[in-house]
Amino acid sequence: MDQKKITIIENAIKLFAKKGFISTSVQEIANECGISKGAFYLHFKSKDLLLYELFEYYWQRMQQRVNEITSEPMQPREKFVHQLKVTIEEVATHREFIIMQVREQAIPFNDTIETFIKRMRYHSYLFYKNHLLAIYGEAKRSYVWEASSIVQGLLKNYIDLIILDNIAVDYHKLALAIMRRVDYIMEGFEKHGDQPVISESIMRQIIPENVKYEQLEDIVDILKKIQEQESDQEILDTVEVLLEEFRKEDYRQAVIKGMASILEKHEEYMGVASQLRSYCI
Template sequence: MIKKQLIMEKALELFAQRGFEATSVQQITEHCGISKGAFYLSFKSKDELILALIDHFMVQVTVDVDYLVRNTTNHQELLHKFYFTLLDSFYRHSDFAKILMKEQSQSISKEFILKTRSYDIRFEESIQMMLERLYGNEIKDTKYDLIYCVKGFLRIYSELFLFHNVELDLERLSQSLVEKTNILARHSTIPFISEELNKLLQLPLEQEVTKEEIVKILEQKTKEVEEPIEKESLVLLLEHFSQPTLKPAIVKGLIENIRNHPQCNWIAYLLVKYYGF
């Protein structure tokens, strides 16, 4: 196991037991069976480790939901798949989800708040895209309220297994949330969150990823990835940035080649957003 990955996994165990603040670097290194020097070769600080854990968890959630919303053509299945996918992911990563839900309101650092909020805004964008596809003009005045309701459903019902150790039938829960969402979408008549208020509620995002930064990530991944199909796809995508010669369908296919690789899911997400697929 890569040392960085080992530290992240072992630290997560301690964070789940004690929380961020109560866990020291010394305790992490003892739990990993490594020296402090080895820890600082991988992470400059505990805060950097925490941010790496956030990236690892939130990237997976963000790209999975974005892909599901963009590629599920059956509208009757989309909302159910959305709820089931998210709840199942929270369940499988319950240790880290529990930490975030318990401590996200504490100002660990400005970078922590900005990073979690930036992922949250991307998540809201996917929810909005899904709701607009499903309900169209029915939710013209209430869509921002509905986004908050969907996020609230996920948070509150997730607490049943995160904090109460209750065994849940995720299939039935997803069906129940679909029903509730449909009722709200089709029968709510008093909006509260307007488009203007929604903009005011948005914390500033970190600067959007530029073309140069995408190229830098592609260059890094072409060196790291060893699997031939993924590596060749990354090389072709990198070349296309320098000299655009590929048709959109080919670019989309190359992105699909790398999408499920654990080292490439984030760059695949950024490329989809960049090209507008």
């Protein structure tokens, strides 16, 4: 996205947060950016399209920061804590964006935006599910989808306090606290033998196929970053085999799972291995 469009988005979101989406005119956005109304339409065909690209812009920013950590050689718990911290930081940095979503009751959720919101939700479910599997292991697979939903609800409540009530907290300490809460949740399932309501079969029904292909794009990006940073020859060879396999029109699941097994021997790459296995479901 070019810098002019980013400038328009960043100025527009401040006006939307202050006045609301419906009440903010294209002329006001143009004035705030120091451009003509005609110049606005050179970049965005409508205010609705601006709203869609606004969602896409902030989502991509957050995904980029989170994926940078995914490729780092950290233990699964440490990696998850860092990614929680980054998520909270990004949300807090773009407070106006969240306020707009909470306050605005008349956002035109057309088919394009509605599809995008659903896609974000599905990605979030996969993100948390993959991390929980990497941390707690395959033995906890039956719990991870429900735990993923619970963790997202927990995080949302903390974020509401930060954004809407403007409380000041140490983001790293909060991320560590959330990690401990996740421990309690996972231990509770095992201790009491409770059966989850949200099962893998349910999630397979609601997560569309195109999200799976978008997940592949994230995996390939992460593998390329590992390739740039890693010196261990076994890992480099494994990554090269994976990248070569994903270049094929019909990749072989057995090869992907075999390479995931090699990565799982290195605890810092268990998260990536979990994503690979999820993709092959």
